[in-house]
């Protein structure tokens with residue numbers, strides 16, 4: 001069974017999918033492809049790979065130390081350990097996080113790397129994606145001030161390349177990544193910047209950052225309206241609208257508390273929102289108003305935010321939580337249907353990253369990024385409606401095969417470009433050394 005997520009093709013039982021040089025060249029029953037290598041798709045559901053539109057993958061290392069107490073929450077831990085990351089820590093964290101992501105069916109990721117202290121950190125980050133074979137939109141960002149960060153820690157971060165609210169981020173490094181890594185990426189890498197915006201930088205600074213990003217052709221991503229405290233202080237979308245800066249080269253994360261008029265601005269400019277239900281719940285940020293956004297015409301996709309908060313890269317769990325929250329909000333069981341939430345995790349995610357012509361659906365002419373989910377397993381059988389089964393029953397262990405750009409990265413349940421025990425032990429070593437350098441005792 002193929003869930004193509006292509007409106008013209010729909011769902012095709014017994015479909016063959018023909019792939020040539022990483023491109024989908026045929027979809028339909030009984031295709032004739034002489035000499036082709038054949039993958040048996042019986043007892044599986046094949047669908048486009050998941051697209052995560054907002055993931056701080058570098059933070060994966062911190063999963064082991066983010067606890068529930070106020071002194072050991074995500075922001076406090078990031079503030080205490082973030083400035084001690086080395087380029088090697090970036091590599092081991094991204095390798096662990098992305099290996100888990102691929103295993104769970106994520107084929108395209110928006111890697112929102114907001115702790116880069118030098119060019120080598122950024123290189124280490126994108127090099128791991130190349131090593132693993134991920135399709136990635138890489139958003140470059142320096143560590144920035146956070147209210148929970150003591151001044152002493154701030155100075156330390158500044159000394160390592162961080163930025164204060166009245167300083168413009170370095171745009172030379174993202175330009176270098178675009179120049180040195182994109183041309184040889186076989187179109188698997190695109191580059192943007194993640195900015196602090198009106199809530200975390202001065203008007204002169206954010207306006208200049210918008211100008212530089214657009215001058216360099218870099219997409220602009222920003223956290224927005226994730227807390228009530230932020231919108232009591234400033235309404236970023238309104239500010240950017242009045243500055244004339246909103247545009248469809250932007251992506252906003254969270255937007256839990258935007259106003260109806262801000263929603264209209266986002267819809268008018270086709271600016272997508274990435275919602276991270278697992279993180280938004282765990283941090284107590286609020287329930288994502290997905291249906292309100294969709295009803296207003298704002299594009300919505302899903303994301304993990306960081307597995308230091310979401311705890312796992314389980315996209316299926318994120319979809320179920322998103323569905324459940326809309327059910328609670330509307331007191332119905334069908335407010336967000338399985339097919340709609342699957343669109344959010346595939347084609348709408350691709351659209352949010354400007355990749356809708358490349359991936360996000362199984363369509364002729366698109367690149368072959370797909371996953372195969374087993375149906376003959378205890379938590380899946382008996383399957384009748386494939387979308388219901390994928391959204392409500394599946395888990396990462398049911399993902400049998402993952403293909404990115406025609407290359408198989410997971411085969412019969414095993415990752416092909418990752419030595420899992422090594423990745424885990426290196427991440428464990430990295431975290432131990434990181435905590436030692438920072439004098440940090442996990443709580």
Ligand SMILES: [Zn+2]
Nearest residue numbers: 054223253305
């Ligand atoms: Zn985030």
